[in-house]
Amino acid sequence: MNITHYIINDVAIQSVTEKIETLKKLFNELTYTHIPISKNGIFMGCIAENDVRCFENNKPLTEYEYSLETFFVRETDNWLDVLETFTNNNTNLMPVLSTEENNYLGYLEISDVLSYFSETPFMDSPGAIVVVEKGLKDYAFSELCQIVESNEGRLLGAFVSNIDNDIAQITIKIGLLGLNEIIQTFRRYSYKVVSTHQEDVFLKNLKERSDYLDKYLNI
Secondary structure, three states: HHHHOOOOOOOOOOOEEEEEHHHHHHHOOOOOEEEEEEOOEEEEEEHHHHHHOOOOOOOEEEHHHOOEOOOEOOOOOOOOHHHHHHHHHHOOOEEEEEEOOEEEEEEHHHHHHHHHOOOOOHHOOOOEEEEEEEEEEEHHHHHHHHHHOEEEOEEEEEEEEEEEOOEEEEEEOOOOOOOOHHHHHHHHHHOEOOOOHHHHHHHHHHHHHHHHHHHHOOO
């Protein structure tokens, strides 16, 4: 993703000398959580709507300059870094600065980044999501790839979706070919498969045996 294609300037950067009343009116017209702020033409950070609502109308923002949040991305950042910065700052507007001179170029909307993500092969290509767990120090992405590809599977993407008590949860998207064999191989390599799949013969056999045992005990 070249983020420069998604930079917009529908909302002008506001001066730190602007009155709080004016900023409140601007937020009333927008759906953004933050507005970019400049001082003497230099980007200073963003002001949050939640903060502005608590300030006195007749005062300039300079009285509350301490409340500015200094998050931004560079024009050369990749979309994963951009998405992470959005998430870490709980915002739906992200200022973009030039790489060399820190000039304010405009901003990104979270909806555009999510739209791009939804069009990646990980989200858009047909396949199955397999979620596995293993010790944080025991798993390796090279091993995950080897398990999928050795069973003639096609790896579409993988990421660590959770870490809890030194257990890593990895979400993997693979093509549908050889899915059962891939699942069984994960188990042989001591991965716990936490997602459920209709193709999972192991679970089917367990259910059949459980049903048979219940039937036998009820005779």
